[in-house]
Every structure is written in C-alpha cells, then in structure tokens.
Amino acid sequence: xxxxxxxxxxxxxxxxxxxxxxxxxxxxxxQxxxxxxTIxxxxxxxxxxxxxxxxxxxxxxxxxKREREKPTGRKPGGQPGHKGHRRELLPPEKVDxxxxxxxxxxxxxxxxxEQREDGPAAxxxxxxxxxxxxxxxxxxxxCSGHCATCxxxxxxxxxxxxxxxxxxxxxxxVVALLTGRLRLTKRLVQEFVSSxxxxxxxLGSISKLERSMSAALQAPxxxxxxxxxxxxSVNADETGWREQLKKAWLWVxxxxxxxxxxxxxxxxxxAARRLLGEDFVGFLGSDRWSAYNWxxxxxxxxxxxxxxxxxxxxxxxxxxAKPLGQALLRQTRKLFxxxxxxxxxxxxxxxxxxxxxxxxxxxxxxxxxxxxCPDQKVAGMAEAILQLEPALWAFVHMEQVEPTNxxxxxALRPAVCxxxxxxxxxxxxxxxxIERMLTTVTTLKLQQRNVLEYLTEAMRAHLHGQPAPSLLxxx
Numbered sequence: 351x352x353x354x355x356x357x358x359x360x361x362x363x364x365x366x367x368x369x370x371x372x373x374x375x376x377x378x379x380x381q382x383x384x385x386x387x388t389i390x391x392x393x394x395x396x397x398x399x400x401x402x403x404x405x406x407x408x409x410x411x412x413x414x415k416r417e418r419e420k421p422t423g424r425k426p427g428g429q430p431g432h433k434g435h436r437r438e439l440l441p442p443e444k445v446d447x448x449x450x451x452x453x454x455x456x457x458x459x460x461x462x463x464e465q466r467e468d469g470p471a472a473x474x475x476x477x478x479x480x481x482x483x484x485x486x487x488x489x490x491x492x493c494s495g496h497c498a499t500c501x502x503x504x505x506x507x508x509x510x511x512x513x514x515x516x517x518x519x520x521x522x523x524v525v526a527l528l529t530g531r532l533r534l535t536k537r538l539v540q541e542f543v544s545s546x547x548x549x550x551x552x553l554g555s556i557s558k559l560e561r562s563m564s565a566a567l568q569a570p571x572x573x574x575x576x577x578x579x580x581x582x583s584v585n586a587d588e589t590g591w592r593e594q595l596k597k598a599w600l601w602v603x604x605x606x607x608x609x610x611x612x613x614x615x616x617x618x619x620x621a622a623r624r625l626l627g628e629d630f631v632g633f634l635g636s637d638r639w640s641a642y643n644w645x646x647x648x649x650x651x652x653x654x655x656x657x658x659x660x661x662x663x664x665x666x667x668x669x670x671a672k673p674l675g676q677a678l679l680r681q682t683r684k685l686f687x688x689x690x691x692x693x694x695x696x697x698x699x700x701x702x703x704x705x706x707x708x709x710x711x712x713x714x715x716x717x718x719x720x721x722x723c724p725d726q727k728v729a730g731m732a733e734a735i736l737q738l739e740p741a742l743w744a745f746v747h748m749e750q751v752e753p754t755n756x757x758x759x760x761a762l763r764p765a766v767c768x769x770x771x772x773x774x775x776x777x778x779x780x781x782x783x784i785e786r787m788l789t790t791v792t793t794l795k796l797q798q799r800n801v802l803e804y805l806t807e808a809m810r811a812h813l814h815g816q817p818a819p820s821l822l823x824x825x
Contacts, residue, residue, distance in 0.1 A: 613781040
C-alpha cells in the first residue's frame with residue numbers, strides 16, 4: 351500500500367483555508383455593504399430639514415440654507431412711491447363722541463381766527479378706547495304659590511332661554527372663544543374673566559361652559575360635515591393628538607369656505623372614510639399616506655409641495671440620485687410657475703394645459719429613470735410615486751383642484767399649536783368640543799364672519815330650543 355503524499359494533504363488544507371477565507375471575505379463584503387447602507391441612511395436622516403422632509407422650519411439648524419429671492423439691492427420697508435397703509439377712520443355713525451378742538455390764534459401772527467371745522471387745514475383724529483367693563487347681572491326670583499285645594503306649594507319655572515347655570519350666552523361664548531380659539535388654559539381664562547370682565551368663575555364652571563357650547567355647535571357642525579362630503583374638491587390631512595394620554599389623530603377636511611375636524615384613535619383608511627364619507631366622489635387633495643388609497647386615483651391630487659421636498663431629498667442624497675432630483679425640481683418649479691400664471695389670470699387655461707403636457711411627459715420620463723436608480727431608497731420612492739401617477743395631474747384637468755395640500759395644512763397649524771400647549775384632550779367629550787370649536791372658528795374665519803357674535807347666537811338659540819345659525823356660506 352502506497353504511502354499518502356504529504357503534499358496532497360497540504361494542498362487539501364490550503365484549499366480548505368482558501369474556501370474559508372473566501373467565505374469570510376464574502377461575509378465581510380456583505381457586512382460592509384450593510385454598513386454603507388446604514389451610514390447613508392443615517393446621513394440622510396441627519397441631513398433632514400424643512401426643505402427635504404416634513405420637519406417644520408423652526409427645527410432647521412443654522413447651517414440650513416433656505417430658498418430666497420435674489421437680493422434686489424433695495425432697503426427694507428416701503429419703497430419710494432409706495433402707497434402707505436394707514437388705519438381707516440371710522441364712519442360718523444360709529445363715532446360715540448366728537449370733540450372740536452379750536453386753535454387759539456394764528457400760527458403765524460397770533461391774530462384772531464374765523465373758526466371753521468371744515469377748513470382746508472382741518473384734521474380728524476380718532477382714539478379708540480374700551481369702556482369700563484361691568485357685568486350685567488339679572489336676578490330671577492322664582493315665586494311660589496300655595497294651592498288652597500291640595501295644600502301644595504308650586505314654584506315658578508325659569509323662562510325659556512334663561513340658562514340653568516349662572517352665566518349667560520355671551521359670557522359662555524367669550525369663554526369658548528378664549529379656550530377654543532385663542533388657546534388659553536382654563537386658569538388663564540379664569541384670570542382674564544375675573545380681572546378684565548369682573549366675573550368670578552370656578553375652573554369647573556369653565557368646563558361646564560365648554561360642554562354647553564359644544565352641545566350648541568353639534569348640529570351646525572354636522573351640517574358642515576355633510577357639506578364637505580358633497581363638495582367637488584376637498585383637501586385632507588392629519589396630525590398627531592392625544593386623548594386621555596393615549597395616542598390619537600386629529601383629521602381635517604377642507605374646502606374653500608368650510609373646514610371640518612375630527613379626532614380619532616387611529617390613522618387609517620377607516621378613519622378617513624368616516625371623515626369624508628363612504629360614498630365620497632369628489633376630488634381629494636392629500637399627501638401619499640396610504641389611508642387615502644381607497645379613493646379612485648383619477649379623483650386624487652397628490653401634494654406637489656410634498657413631492658418637491660422628496661425630490662430635494664434625492665438631491666441631498668447625492669450620487670446617481672442627485673441629477674434626477676435636480677431635473678425633477680426644475681420641472682416642479684416650471685409647474686408652479688405655470689399654475690400661478692393661470693391663477694393670476696396672465697395665462698389662459700388652454701395654454702396652461704398645453705404647456706403642462708410637456709411637464710407631464712418630462713416628469714414621467716424622469717420617474718421611470720429613477721425607478722432603476724442604483725440608490726434603492728430613491729428607486730423605491732419613484733416606484734411608489736409611479737403607482738399613484740394618475741393622481742399627479744388632477745389640477746391640470748379640474749379648475750377647482752389645487753396642486754398642493756396647503757389648504758388642509760394651513761387649517762391644521764392652529765390645532766398643532768393648541769396641542770403643544772394643552773397636550774391634547776382628557777376625555778371624549780373634550781375631543782368633541784375641540785372638533786366643533788376648530789370647525790366653527792376656522793370656517794367662520796374663511797367666510798370673514800364674526801366668531802364671537804356667531805357663538806353668542808348659537809348659544810342663545812340652544813337655550814331657546816331653536817336651531818343654531820348655519821356654518822355654510824350664504825350663496
């Protein structure tokens with residue numbers, strides 16, 4: 351039997367070591383690729399700002415450059431020839447007192463003057479002052495009568511329209527305005543009502559007044575909700591909220607003149623359906639959140655302000671994504687320029703649509719190039735946008751549709767400020783109050799209607815058992 355060649359054993363050992371080294375190298379390459387991907391993702395997160403994400407501008411660091419117009423060389427403020435804006439004088443019927451101030455003598459020689467209130471040098475100066483605020487207290491004495499037949503005492507009842515509590519409809523409206531519109535805490539409201547209005551009110555009474563106002567607003571808010579569900583064009587958005595210290599969501603659905611809010615425990619398509627209605631068939635403007643995917647793509651409009659931030663993110667990632675992001679940003683700028691020209695009346699609708707067809711073609715081509723980009727993050731985002739491609743261009747074909755979701759986002763900003771100061775609501779009843787107050791205040795502001803007067807009338811109608819004034823615009 352021949353002896354084994356030591357060289358064969360050595361070769362086998364080297365081959366095994368080589369295979370092990372190759373496996374180790376392959377594993378390290380895989381780890382290196384994963385590490386590079388992680389580093390790229392962390393760098394992208396570190397580079398997030400208001401230009402390439404949904405972060406607010408207030409969170410931007412000092413190194414973030416914002417888009418600004420090119421300097422014109424002009425000094426700040428009004429320019430020469432600019433028509434100044436002054437406080438307009440109130441008409442005579444709104445003036446409570448007129449004080450005629452007469453000159454004592456001629457400003458040149460000191461001689462006597464022929465006094466005239468309407469002379470060429472006359473001047474009107476108005477001073478607005480608040481009168482001393484003194485609450486008006488009405489005492490209702492509920493008399494009683496004795497029945498000689500059955501020996502029973504009967505007490506009179508309060509007249510219809512008189513609240514069972516201690517505060518009238520206008521005071522209730524003021525408290526609701528302070529908490530639901532001006533975002534004051536209950537303690538600050540208590541201090542204001544006491545020091546400014548001269549009315550002592552307990553903290554618990556403020557909550558009771560809020561509940562009364564919420565009940566008064568229930569019917570007009572439901573009417574506004576039904577109106578939004580039937581609108582041709584609606585913008586929707588949502589933001590975080592807290593109810594009873596648990597995560598919740600504040601939703602908004604906005605038209606040009608009516609806005610409704612809803613607080614729900616979930617951020618889902620089911621919640622969006624409850625807000626907009628199961629049979630919603632209008633055009634919906636929104637971001638790319640999947641909760642709106644139940645709406646037909648041809649009836650949706652994605653927000654181009656969000657898309658612009660996405661494309662800026664591609665630029666900031668660098669590499670193969672950068673030129674694609676830059677090209678898409680150029681098309682986005684062209685899109686907004688054309689839209690603003692049409693909206694301002696300097697570009698006819700047919701010309702706008704004709705030029706937008708070129709933008710549509712270019713954007714479609716660039717997104718398909720991005721779909722095969724080596725940057726997998728960018729490729730995945732491009733694929734997600736292409737799946738919603740019909741929803742990019744509804745504003746080109748429907749005049750009532752806007753290319754951004756600014757209408758809904760503007761409506762949400764005061765609510766976000768309220769959330770930061772109050773940390774949400776502490777009960778379902780509190781959530782209903784906030785929904786109804788936000789709906790009422792935001793809608794009235796859009797229609798340029800007086801909020802305090804509306805709240806007072808709504809509360810007065812509620813006390814009389816009558817329907818509250820409508821929140822819908824007068825046609």
